[in-house]
């Protein structure tokens with residue numbers, strides 16, 4: 001991949017391996033959690049492709065597109081309590097939340113056995129004591145949480161149907177979305193109303209450099 005910048009704000013890719021290296025700004029985003037984030041990135045580089053978690057095209061943008069993008073939910077997480085990440089896959093954003101907010105209890109909800117095995121390996125390697133992994137479909141989960149997160153699992157309407165039963169009063173669904181966020185919010189108006197949730201709010205978060213990530217927040221009223 002050489003040393004080209006993939007996009008504004010991404011760090012330089014390593015000349016020999018083509019793997020994106022974190023910039024100073026990215027290190028600061030993770031703060032004290034940076035060594036854990038770096039170890040997670042190393043695991044993904046070593047095994048991600050082999051275990052069917054990431055395509056080779058993702059390595060030159062591993063930090064900007066995946067680790068830093070996932071950290072964009074940070075400002076909207078509850079001040080304490082429990083968070084469920086639905087469809088964690090390779091660990092986004094659930095593992096990143098566990099790294100940046102070790103004070104929260106994080107549940108990773110993933111249906112695919114092979115991905116559950118990967119998540120278990122990550123949790124063991126990083127020594128988390130605040131993470132529980134559930135091999136389940138979101139629709140089977142009976143528990144309620146203070147927040148539910150998801151990235152690249154389903155369109156917003158479907159995601160709301162899947163996760164609304166998991167939201168305590170006052171809790172929010174935080175969905176990491178790309179350029180289609182506005183369209184998805186418009187399409188989800190009916191389901192939001194039907195499920196008696198508050199209107200969606202789109203937060204535009206500047207992550208690293210000029211990269212902007214959209215976090216869609218859909219909250220259950222407090223009472």
Ligand SMILES: C[S@@+](CC[C@H](N)C(=O)[O-])C[C@H]1O[C@@H](n2cnc3c(N)ncnc32)[C@H](O)[C@@H]1O
Pocket residue numbers: 086087088089090091092093109110111112115136137138139150151152153162
């Ligand atoms: C495209 S991957 C995205 C993974 C990760 N969130 C990310 O952004 O890299 C979607 C993941 O959601 C899981 N998934 C899909 N539907 C699900 C459901 N109803 N309940 C739990 N997991 C689900 C899939 O097994 C897969 O691992």
